[in-house]
Amino acid sequence: SQTIHQWPATLVQPVGSPLSLECTVEGTSNPNLYWYRQAAGRGLQLLFYSVGIGQISSEVPQNLSASRPQDRQFILSSKKLLLSDSGFYLCAWSVPARGHEKLFFGSGTQLSVL
Amino acid sequence: AQSVTQLDSHVSVSEGTPVLLRCNYSSSYSPSLFWYVQHPNKGLQLLLKYTSAATLVKGINGFEAEFKKSETSFHLTKPSAHMSDAAEYFCVVSISGGYNKLIFGAGTRLAVHP
Numbered sequence: 001s002q003t004i005h006q007w008p009a010t011l012v013q014p015v016g017s018p019l020s021l022e023c024t025v026e027g028t029s030n031p032n033l034y035w036y037r038q039a040a041g042r043g044l045q046l047l048f049y050s051v052g053i054g055q056i057s058s059e060v061p062q063n064l065s066a067s068r069p070q071d072r073q074f075i076l077s078s079k080k081l082l083l084s085d086s087g088f089y090l091c092a093w094s095v096p097a098r099g100h101e102k103l104f105f106g107s108g109t110q111l112s113v114l
Numbered sequence: 115a116q117s118v119t120q121l122d123s124h125v126s127v128s129e130g131t132p133v134l135l136r137c138n139y140s141s142s143y144s145p146s147l148f149w150y151v152q153h154p155n156k157g158l159q160l161l162l163k164y165t166s167a168a169t170l171v172k173g174i175n176g177f178e179a180e181f182k183k184s185e186t187s188f189h190l191t192k193p194s195a196h197m198s199d200a201a202e203y204f205c206v207v208s209i210s211g212g213y214n215k216l217i218f219g220a221g222t223r224l225a226v227h228p
Contacts, residue, residue: 036218043118043204043218044158090158103216105158 002027006091006106013113019064019078021109023091026072031093033074034103035066038088050074051096086113116141116207120219128227133177133192135222137205140186146208147188148216149179153201161203164188175199200226 006023013019025031032051036044046059048066056066063082067075074091091106121136139145149161162173169181175198179190188205205219 043120043220044216045218046216092158103158103160 002093002104004091004093004104004106006109008109009107010110011112013081013111015083015113016080019076019081019085019111021076021089021091021111023074023076023106024072025074025093028072028093028095030071030096032096033068034092034094035074035076036090036092036105038090038108044090048076081113083113086111116145116217118205118207118217118219120203120205120222122222123220124223124225126225126227127195129197130194133190133195133199133224135190135203135205135224137179137188137190137219138186139188139205139207141207147179147181148206148208149173149177149188149190150204150206150218151201152204152221158204161190195224195226197226197228200224 003026032049034049035047037047038044047064048056048058050056050068053068053071056068063085064076064078076089078085089109089111092103094103117140119138125135127133139147144166147164150158151161152158161177162171162179164171164181170178172178177190177192179188181188190203202221202223204221207217
């Protein structure tokens with residue numbers, strides 16, 4: 001069966017420090033991968049999506065970047081964190097298909113930038 | 115452009131009473147609509163989805179939602195609330211086209227009291 005792992009679960013980082021959040025998927029090949037962010041009091045916002053290795057699309061301009069070095073690995077990074085980067089980050093995957101395929105979410109990372 | 119509005123940020127009900135979580139959407143064409151639930155310290159879980167089949171959609175845990183095109187609504191209901199239903203609920207519109215982009219509402223926090 002397919003599983004998605006996301007870590008760490010919680011992270012407290014000072015302003016200006018780097019960030020690396022990792023997400024891996026097991027049990028499937030060539031998934032679509034996504035990074036979402038949930039800011040306090042707001043819905044989830046799509047940050048990045050990837051349809052293949054090295055293929056990254058950004059939905060909103062921001063201080064973050066994403067990379068997909070392997071088929072089932074998706075990394076969210078920042079060189080220098082801002083206070084506004086605080087939030088709940090969710091990795092997700094789906095099987096590429098026509099129409100509206102189901103998204104499967106990881107358990108999330110609560111990031112606090114102080 | 116697609117958008118989702120959840121009309122209540124907080125809903126509080128007594129155990130055993132009905133639940134109504136309201137959602138209105140805006141879409142330039144026939145949308146796919148979803149309800150996701152987020153329990154504390156857990157990832158998002160799909161409750162139910164509407165994809166242009168039956169307008170009354172039944173989901174897990176006794177939840178259902180009715181798609182009303184004339185009202186552009188997709189309200190989530192449950193006849194009798196259970197304590198375990200306490201969670202954050204998101205109404206979601208999907209945009210297809212090579213990847214699965216979801217537009218999330220701001221969320222409704224459901225509290226269930228004994």
